[in-house]
Amino acid sequence: MKKEVFALSMMAAATMAHAQSSVTLYGRIDNGIQYETGLPGGHAWSAQSGDWGCSWFGLQGSEDLGGGTKSVFQLEGQLNTMTGASAGNLFGRHATIGVTNDKFGLFKIGNLGAGELAQDSWGTDPQLMQRYAISTLVRGRNWTSTSNGAEYNSPVLFGGLVLKGQYSLTNNTHWNSAPVNSAGVPTGQGRTNAVEGIYTWGGGDFRVIYDEVRGADGSFNNVYSASRMVLAGGTYNIGPVRLYAGYQHMSAPSATNASMGVTDASQPAGVSAPTTVDHEWFGAEWQATNATAVTGAVYHANANHGNGNATLFTLAATYALSKRTFVYMEAGYVHNSSTSNINLGNGSYGNNNFNPVTGTSSNSNPNYGQSQTGVFAGIMTMF
Template sequence: MKKSIIGCAVLAAASAANAQSSVNLYGRIDNGVQYETGLPTGNRFSTQSGDWGCSWFGLEGTEELGAGNRMIFKLEGQINTMTGALSGNLFGRHATIGIDNDRFGTFKIGNIGAGELSQDSWNVDPQFMQRYAISTLVRARNWASASNGFEYQTPNWGGLMFKGQYDVTNNTSWNRATTATGQGRTDGIEASYTFGSGHVRVIYDEVRGADGTFNDVYAHSRSLLAGGTYVLGPVRLYGGYQHLSAPNATNASVGVTNASQPAGVSAPTSVDHEWIGAVWQVNATAALTTGVFHANANHGNGNATLYTVGGTYNLSKRTFLYAEAGYVHNSSTSNISLSNGPYGNNNFDAATNTASNSNPNYGHSQAGVFTGIMTQF
């Protein structure tokens, strides 16, 4: 009888422990097709994984620690679901552990990855950071990532929240990367406020180059972004502004030569980026999106405007169809592409019909359309 009582007590304790912790497998798959014109090698029809959003899988869990504290963890990796290949490291998007408390906020440590603050700009993007969206005219600067980091987020104080990050290099030189091709120290702070029908968000973040300086406005720079949304019936309006600064940028630091650039053009040290847009929730299953984005770069790099229109159609709570069309118009000394191509000439070789990137020729435009299906689990 005594052994039976002890056995029941052990089982009860185990059941209680299991009830206080959880581990969830989650993910999403995005596959579709796209057609783009104006590439240096011609027009292209292709399959794609992630035009609406990246495909990923992950594990996340919690454990009750008592006194209102919870241990939390997250492991997340990105995949190309057209080929089955990993996109980067196994858990390159997130690999963090932390403590969460409703009263005191949330602290995390580890690979912040895709949680770098600039990626929160999707909240003020009418195209939700699709392929043709807020990151296009800044050549993917809003897709920054960070490792070896710390993050703290406050509780929600009546709609007001703050978040801060600090990511070190693990190098003896505080700001420099451990390798010549790596990324230096990153840090940032974010504030968001939701009130009635409105929402505003301000993000300041710094991403340094391998040498510890701000040497590439589209990759290693200071970014100040402010944007907001406002709901009017079935329509949500969007607007925002972003300023990028890289005072240490030179042609050498961004990997171009004077001969490859148009006359009077050199590596930009600042970019001003503005946008407006709207999302119309037509009914419970369908939504239409539209946005206009404009960017100006200094040092003779001209300006570009991106026009977009898209839509989604829900097949269920977890699965939807999507489509978007985009057109980017470049001034005579700009060559921004629809695919977040790097800064510089495409180095097109007519003899071999090859180019080093998908940027159009200077002053030329690009147009594209894609459609696909997204499911989440």
């Protein structure tokens, strides 16, 4: 009898838990067409997945633990929806579990992935981190990812302030360095950590982000991928117009040509690996109608050690077909000074080393001092 009562109690508890839990499948698909000039060897038409934003799918859920506390989880992976291939690990963007409470905030642990706080810089970007946007002139530094970590988000404080903090480990005996391979050499990304503050009020918002991403050897040896970064920016609403402005500074005191993957001979005269980059931008979004939004923005970056500067001009528009589907387009033009060769696609640092005989190149950067122009259009749907 006691066993039967116990079994019935467990079944009832399971039923209650199921009723208080939720799991949601979600995702989005972004496909389009792109045309760019100034590439090594000429221009190119291409079909692209993710020019406006990455395509992904995921699962997220919660369970009511009582007393206003819930357990939460998220699993999310990125896709190339032009080929159907997974872009990285199955749940490379997010794989976390945590607890949340309106009074005490959110704590989660696991693969923070695309949740690395530098990616929150989209909130200061007029183009919302499209292909031609805040990450272009810093060669993708805002797309930093991190794993083996923990994150805390505070509840709303002092009327409109939210604080975030992250700390990620490398899971080896070398505290700041990446795990070593079979030859005993550190390989991959070193330790990361980040903090962020976001203040929101009726007319807009302001945020500050500071993060540290170390290279394989634990040092800051590539200003575009293993560096210290501080970013400050925000928005302000005036009727149907939202204004944006921001500033970003990156520092990698240990950067050398070798650590950034280039040779001395491939660099222009008087140019060596940058150790600092300063980046500023401003722009505006105009909600022309309920369905139509138009955005324009200008970005400017300057790198030290003779690397010069680049300016990016952008113009974009979206048109909502429904609550979940919209079409988009964006045009971008990047102008490089004589010793700069930044491209429109977050390309790596260094000479393109174009070989006209084979038609091959090391990257998609233009020649030094040359510009690039691009335009893309596509459709995004969410589920």
